[in-house]
Amino acid sequence: MAFAPISPLTVDGLSKFLSIGYHHLINQAIYTFAELGIADRLIHAPSDHGFTVQEIIGDDQPQWNRDLLYRILRACIYGGIVESIHDDKHFILTASGSMMTSDHPSHVRDFIRLVFGPISNSCSLQLPNMVRGEGTGSGIARVSGGMDMYTFMAQPDQQEFVRIFSGAMTTFSMQNGSELVTNVDFGRFKTMIDIGGNRGTFLAQILESYPSIQHGIVFDLPHVIDQFKNGEEFELRKIHKDKWNFVSGNVFDSSAIPLADAYVLKHILHNFDDSQCVKILSSIREANENQKGKSTTIFIIDHIILPGGSLSNWQTHALDVIMAILFENARERTQDEYKQLLKKAGFELKQMYPIQAPDSIIEAIVIH
Structure with a gap:
């Protein structure tokens, strides 16, 4: 029996934990898709034909790993970011995927790059030590030499991170x-x-x-x-x-x-x-x-x-954790x-x- 695409929020037992893992891996593919700006390239693909991996890469990035990019695109299908068309070699953006272009007003690309990017990821890995009381400061302070988030973003070499952070907001x-x-x-x-x-x-x-x-x-x-x-x-x-x-x-x-x-x-x-x-x-x-x-x-x-198990509380408690990681107290x-x-x-x-x-x-x- 095939393992159906399910959300770990809606199932229990072993399937919950397997689903958490699979979702995380798909998210890594989507992050790579965002970081590389693939939507900016794929947005020009004809809707009735799509682009192959080679057409996506073009002539400006000859060193790119074509096979690995193909596998990432294949995984992104299950994130609803791209679709294969005619065969499994031609790809087009979905409606959601088109939101990941750099100039889309939603700034979804920035949001994905912030949430799954190296700074948030490295800070999040500090959470167990924070809970155990090992070391001091927020996650960002622990990976930036003691700077709080505002001081970190004010650094001259962090202008790109500020732009990504602002876009995510x-x-x-x-x-x-x-x-x-x-x-x-x-x-x-x-x-x-x-x-x-x-x-x-x-x-x-x-x-x-x-x-x-x-x-x-x-x-x-x-x-x-x-x-x-x-x-x-x-x-x-x-x-x-x-x-x-x-x-x-x-x-x-x-x-x-x-x-x-x-x-x-x-x-x-x-x-x-x-x-x-x-x-x-x-x-x-x-x-x-x-x-x-x-x-x-x-x-x-x-x-x-909000009281009484309000519907939005799961999102609130999720955000509460990342706030504890990125900002002091x-x-x-x-x-x-x-x-x-x-x-x-x-x-x-x-x-x-x-x-x-x-x-x-x-x-x-x-x-x-």
Whole structure:
């Protein structure tokens, strides 16, 4: 009897563990496909004919191992990335595979390269030692000579990793951005700042959906702003350049934070321990202390751990593990845990939006 393609999440017994192993091996093929940029080559294949391995390689990479690439493509069929056409020697991209081109707005290629790439992989291998209490620091600190993630990404020789990381963050926004945007009325604000907004994908989605917002700002660290201040995400959505801009600074420095009616912290607080989260929230509050009679609202968007075995919790707990690996004392949190952090920083939890996209949203206001 053939071993059917099954998910290890849905079966028990020996089949679960065999499935885990087989999935991992298919993932290695998909990572190689992404790293080599095969989709960029295969996208030009005629849909009724496809490309052979030799046509994919072309004349510019004569040293490539044709047999091994063929075997990788054959494995990628079972990941739904490519299809064989007419015979087992000609390949075309599937609809999913076409998303892995370098210029696809989903940045799926970056996401795969981040999750399965050498940095994430080497950091993940540190997890057993972290659990045993052997050595100190996060996974990234252990493989980078003691640097935290932000210091590591600020290194001049890590610009490509920053680009991949930023692209992967865009993948999350492309997946759930529209659902998050439409489940909260952001249109009641005139000005909005996306703290740690990266290339501005989520803020651009908000401005596109709520044209009544007068101005939006992407606030991030200098090495991030320098890469993305051209505003490609805003131009893509035809948002007038007068309605957005990029500002560099450190969120821990309240004097560097621009004033606004509302602040978005999407996938930010889960990067930090409790004390740093309180400092970030307090910094936003302090930046607005002189705005007498004016309310300040923040939106925390993360994979919030929800009660009652909620459907999104399996994704949340999975992300929780990689957060512990990549960032010092980082974690996903429950609504009550966020409520306590907000209280310490002078905010009051106003509303919880259990969207489960898998992100959910907490809205909070400054306590006057």
